[in-house]
Amino acid sequence: MIHLKNLKKPAGFCRRTLFFEGDFASLAKNFEKERGAMVLLSGGDHPEARIQGLGLWPFLELSCQEKEATLFQQELVLQSQDVLGLVDALLQSCAFPEEKEGLPFGLFGFFSYDLKNHMEKLPDTVVDDLFLPLYQLFAPRLVLWQDLHEKNTLHLKALFLDDENPEDAEILLNRMTQRLQDTVFPNPMHHPLPCSGSLSSTFTREAYEGAVARIREHILRGEAYQVNLSQRFSLAYDGSAYALFLKMFETAPQPFSAFLQAGDFQLASLSPERFVCVKGRRIESHPIKGTRPRGKTAKEDAHLKMDLEKSQKDKAELSMIVDLVRNDLGRIAVTGSVRVEVPGRTEIWPHLFHRVAVVSAELEPGLGAGDILKAAFPPGSVTGCPRIRAMELIDTLEPKRRHAYTGSLGYLGFDGRMDLNVAIRTVIVRGGNAHYAAGGGVVWDSDPEEEYRESLHKAAPFFKAFDCKAEEQGKKEDTLIWRDGRFLPLSSSGLPLDSPALRHGRGLFETLRVENGEALHLGEHAERLAGSVFEVTGKTMPGVHWPHVAQRLCTLHPEAARRGQLHLIAMDTGKNLLSLAALLKPLVLSPPKDGLVLIGHPEPFFSPMARHKSFAYVFFARAREEAEKKGADEALIFAPDGAVLEGSFSSLLLFSEGSILVPQGPSLPGVTRKKLLLHLENQGWPVERRKLFMEDLKKGDFLFCCSSLRGPWWVREVEGKVFRKPETAWFAELRRALGYPAEG
Incomplete structure (x- = not known):
């Protein structure tokens, strides 16, 4: 049991309705730099595209790092290693009833895909180059929303806490009313956003197609039925994250779009997929599987739509994920209440067709948001089936942490409501760079080339916002070098000749012993390596769980695991991020018995x-x-x-x-x-x-x-x-x- 002592809790709220005939997304731009601000937009012709909202001026926040979560409220700081238990304890402590329309008060923010490591015992051998929290949640004092079925109406409500009076909430409403009167509505952007440098990806085309082929080998061996693979695109961008959000929303409006201003990073999600929605004790999930691009002509458009609807591969993918979602909801639902309400429907968007299902259930009494996340997170449509083995394979194939991508953005209401998207089509803006991942579910029938092209189709809004093309990445002219009597491209030479690690010695290594599967004193060696990195290379060490890397290498090389030498390497390759490597070899070493x-x-x-x-x-x-x-x-x-x-x-x-x-x-x-x-x-x-x-x-x-x-x-x-x-x-x-x- 987590006790939240000295916490200032909501005591009530005041509300106000204003005449409003402007554009809600443009209105929200005036608050884009407010830490903790979260914008929820509903776009497109979709039955769920109804409420647009904005949460502002949080009275507390929750942040989860690798081993514990922390609650911040003014001078109060509370920590817990039960990272989802803390969420539930806070929701329970702050619970109060509201009307069931509009946007509730609650916790607004995101859950990282990598929160999976708190729910299951999984390998973690990927590199963390962004250092984002596992979740970041803000509790706004003021929320405003627009119901798209109502004309020219804006709803506002403000909290007062248990050490305050209703007049304090009225002051917040007056403050917001004045801000709205002074609001400047920016003009739509008809030009690409400025960026510098070329587009890069965590995969080359050949490597991505090779990863698809490896997944098919695992499927052939019976280890999985479907595995979601993705690549992450990156480019330098120091402009407005919200401007990027709006630009992409104009290109491809989606019903579950969200923007989060977290201070030192921003998230912009253009998601077409609902992870879970809870109202009362009813829970729904809308998994998506099956995608086609829109055609350039009406005839081509109709052909692509029909091709999607007749595809046995896409039908099988959706069926597998529907079964997974049914099982997930069954863990927290009243027996016999799980229903597949829509086995599959085609949703039409400006740049894509999607196949979507709807699964619902009645929740068991007394469950909290943490229980729901433990049962169903990360979403099955972006992991695979079975989920655990799929996530293990994702870890071995994708080199970088996913972070927010394939996690969730949305809110957990103090009144028990809950609405979270699946964070696909999501941009992470941090440290002068914009990152966007895209991918798809790989099954036995998958064609590697088609899977690669599908990942590009899904990234189209990101490319279009900057007027760049994925095909440009990795196609720079390769330098020819001479090696051992031959002239050959530098990229295939096996030598990093243009690397500061080779030319200047700007690299570090650690060598340690492995004895019966245990890397001796690995923590101390990793700490020494991290401590030396900046002084030798001038760069920051990426995050990596070396014990998971060592464990995986021991599994792959059982002979060396019995007695071996493990090498950890950090190299400056001339890029912003250090390159890390690990190598395990058998150890043949016999110290002389006579000294x-x-x-x-x-x-x-x-x-x-x-x-x-x-x-x-x-x-x-x-x-x-x-x-x-x-x-x-x-x-x-x-x-x-x-x-x-x-x-x-x-x-x-x-x-x-x-x-x-x-x-x-x-x-x-x-x-x-x-x-x-x-x-x-x-x-x-x-x-x-x-x-x-x-x-x-x-x-x-x-x-x-x-x-x-x-x-x-x-x-x-x-x-x-x-x-x-x-x-x-x-x-x-x-x-x-x-x-x-x-x-x-």
Whole structure:
């Protein structure tokens, strides 16, 4: 049970009706920069296209990050790891009855597709390059709406909280009335929006068609019946997100369109699909499957419509998703109440035909919005069937997080109503870029070329807003290079010759051991990698769940999972976003049972960059090679003043006169050494960090070399100095405490 102490709750509201003969979408543009503003537009000739609304001036907000959700209300901050339970607790705490027409008060905002990870145990190996919340919800103090069946009427209502009076709500209404009188209605835009740079996508055409082919292979093996695949288009855009929303709405008006101003990002959704609508205890869902573009002539238009309606593939797709929705609603419905009211109908839009079904049910008493989301989210029409396996395959095929795309935008009313779209045809505007994803459901009968073309058809409003074409992306003239006696395109050379990672060493890597399927100290290595990224590359580390990546690689490479080496790589390829990679290989490493031998490297080394494991690693690699030529296991690296820094492959720990000495100087902060030091300090060993010289080593009792692959191992000899061998049982216990086998 989540208790919301000290929360200021709605106590009542005041309402007002105004004469209004302007355009609602243009009116809302005057509030496009207000944080928490949400615009709901109903476009097109559709039975559900009736209410247009605007929520403003939130009195609280909810935001969900990876592990917990946070409620903000002035100085009050409440957190919970039960991210949907917090939503339900807030709705219950703020519940109050309203008339059942128009737009209710409640929580307005969006739910990310990636919220799935809080509902099911799923892999998460994609890159997070946008860092959006898993949901962002605002509770407006003022809502206004227009019923398209009424002429020249605008409805307003304002909340007052339990520490306020009705007069406070009247003040808000007066404020809004004055704003409306001062409203400027912008002229429609008849020119493309300004953007810079070329259109890019998360897939090339060949890669997208290859992903479709891979899905068909999984379907052939019986793992799934349908999987939704998408690609995300991006281009540089620093203009008005709402202007982009209006431009796309003019091109392709949709009944469940929504715009959200979240402050540091904006969402513009032109959705034709209703995820769920709840009124009283009745719930409806309107899944869409089957799409065709509009024809250029009446004859072609009629042919495409008939082709869609007669397509057995599209009929099968819709039937599968209808069954999925029926099952979802059945988990929360009164037994026997689930109905397929419309098995399939054709909806006609300015640029597309769609096949749509309607499924309804009666909700079990006492359920909240969180229960509904747990049962049916993400929407089945944009995941696949069965949903869990489809989402697993999506994770392996799509490289970037979907975020808002294929999630939902809309509202959860304090009066129990609920209306959420399926966030397709949705633009994410963040950090000077606009992102738009599009795709479709892949079944066994899918043709890869047709699936690729369908994704372009669905992205047409986005392309048209900027007057750009998808075919332009990826078609830039390729540079020819010479490699090993041949001239060939740079893109197929296998070498990133134009990459700062290769030319300047602007890249980092981590190497760690995998033992029996466990990547040892992965969290610490990932943290060190992220901490070094900006200093070496000048760029921000994308978000990625390395444990999921490591787990997937272990599944793919069982031999290496038993004992392997995992490489994590972050490279500056010259683009805005760093390129990340991970590689798992078998590990063949046998530390000498009689201890390691180190010899001093003749060349001193000093660089502040030594604290980072960058691609500029040649000094250490060559030092080790030279040492091995002389019969040693590693080289000992010195600073110009003769101070001992590290081994060419490891960090050092010196045991001397009952204390542990740690060399100070510019060197890599070893993860394995740090873990070992923590263990030894817990055993009572005193630790001193200072400069060490050969004279200090000669006085020592034991010397350990610590590396992530080998673990801690004892040194027998350095430059003629012979060290004692540690007691076998004690040393084996140290290694096991860090996850390494006793024998190496």
